[in-house]
Amino acid sequence: MTTTALSPAVLTDPTEPTDPARLTAPDRLTAPDRLTDPARLTDPELHATGDPHGLWAWMRTHAPVHRHPATDLPAFWSLTRHEDIREVYRDAAAFSSRHGVLLRKAALGDDPGGGLTLALTDAPRHKQLRSLMADWFNTRAVRGLEGPVRAATRTVLGRALEQGTCDVVHDIAGRLSLSVICHILGVPERDHEALYRWTNEAFEAHTSLVAHPRIVEYFEELLLQRMERPTGDLLSALVNGTVDGELLTEEEVVLNCENLIGATENGRLALIGGVQAFLEHPDQWQRLSEDRGLMPGAIEEVLRWTSSATHSMRVATRPYEIRGRQLAAGDRVVLWLPSANRDEEVFADPYRFDITRSPNRHIALAAGEHFCIGSTLARAEMRVLFSELLDGVRGIEQAGPVRRLHSIHVNGAESLPVRLTPA
Known part of the structure; x- marks a missing residue:
């Protein structure tokens, strides 16, 4: 077995702002530029170049349940404690997903996919939709996907090695995540590159995939093909499956495809975050290279550490009390997941990246009825990517500054530019 040594020689650019994930807890609490205004949480610049973890740490202590007045965003409550966020996730009757699961400008109204997609439905419809898709994401199905996932991983890594210097975001993680979900949906391989280009355009514009006309047109065309000639893919199941004895509408099918494709952004960010975390903590990569038995724990720690979904939103369906604060029916409640996964009450030394961490009760993939349907697949993609890097790449070093998302x-x-050396 070839051991991969991730070179720490080029890890940061001194002209770049400090990545908040690399600060120690004392640094966070004493940094002179620490921001303690919760309103800054809705500023994308804070998340791109500032220290949201410093603000979340302050809020967990001083304002764990905080009311934000209306601006261009509707009024909402912020939750930053692991216990409170888990409670909201687990009480789907009291906290609805139907109106949207992300903050949107008030002028835009509720999410147009409300009540139509897996992510934006409540019981009982949520369970019925989930049952149509579950067979493609359960443990047995993911085991069956091991071959395609490994083949896709070797393809993207082979291209990256030929380039020498590449971007983990675009050349490895993005292509891998999209290739796998396209395989599940039944998108022909000849169309993967075009779909990858269109989804990147939407991600980079920070818009919904349904706002990209070519994506919608593509799935409408594919939907019609599956109506005439069903195959054994997930799209065929959506086209021909029923909920309460009725077929899904064309709009519901297209929106659910968009929902699944859109979810790959979180998956690829977890892959990217894992590579970055190991670059910044080469001792942990060395431990993994010496003991592959640590892989399951390493994957869970990557999920906790990256927490790629910054927030998730729910709407209260009835009056509800959290830590003495009274929420009213109709109130929006925003769950800050990276904060929950650094909660000092749950995680010992939470700002340390440790692949042997146990227990690791992170909620990076949500909890309760809306626990991520692709969680097993996401873990498999990470396991395969890290294994292939260990086996096929002798060295990885950062080849330029990291740019973070404004979101x-x-x-x-x-x-995340890197330089790869083949084994």
């Missing part, structure tokens, strides 16, 4: 919805690198 309050997802977090991670927008660009």
Whole structure:
């Protein structure tokens, strides 16, 4: 077995702002530029170049349940403690997903996919939609995907090695995540590159995939093909499956495809975040290279550490009390997941990246009824990528500064240039 040594020689650019994920807890609490205004949480610049973790740490202590007045965003409550966020996730009757799961400007109204997609439905419809898709994401199905996932991983890594210097975001993680979900949906391989280009355009513009006309047109065309000639893919199941004895509408099918494709952004950010975390903590990569038995724990720690979904939103369906604060029916509640996964009450030394961490009760993939349907697949993609890097790449070093996303919805690198040396 070839051991991969991730070179720490080029890890940061001194002209770049400090990545908040690399600060120690004391640094966070004493930094002179620490921001303690919760309103800054809705500023994408804070998440791209500032220290949201410093603000979340302050809020967990001083304002764990905080009311934000309306601005261009509707009024909402912020939750930053692991216990409170887990409670909201687990009480789907009291906290609805139907109106949208992300903050949107008030002028835009509720998410147009409300009540139509897996992510934006409540019981009982949520369970019924989930049952149509579950067979493609359960443990048995993911085991069956091991071959395609490994083949896709070797393809993207082979291209990256030929280039020598590449971007983990675009050349490895993005292509891998999209290739796998396209395989599940039944998108022909000849169309993967075009779909990858269109989804990147939407991600980079921070818009919904349904706002990209070519993506919608593509799935409408594919939908019609599956109506005439069903195959054994997930799109065929959506086209021909029923909920309450009725077929899904064309709009519901297209929106659910968009929902699944869109979810790959979180998956690829977890892959990217894992590579970045190991670059910044080469001792942990060395431990993994010496003991592959640590892989399951390493994957869970990467998920906790990256927490690629910055927030998730729910709407209260009835009056509810959290830590003495009274929420009213109709109130929006925003769950800050990276904060929950650094909660000092749950994680010992939470600002340390440790692949042997146990227990690791992170909620990076949500909890309760809306626990991520692709969680097993996401873990498999990470396991395969890290294994292939260990086996096929002798050295990886950062080849330029990291650029972080300007977003309050997802977090991670927008660009992570690396230099690969083949084994």
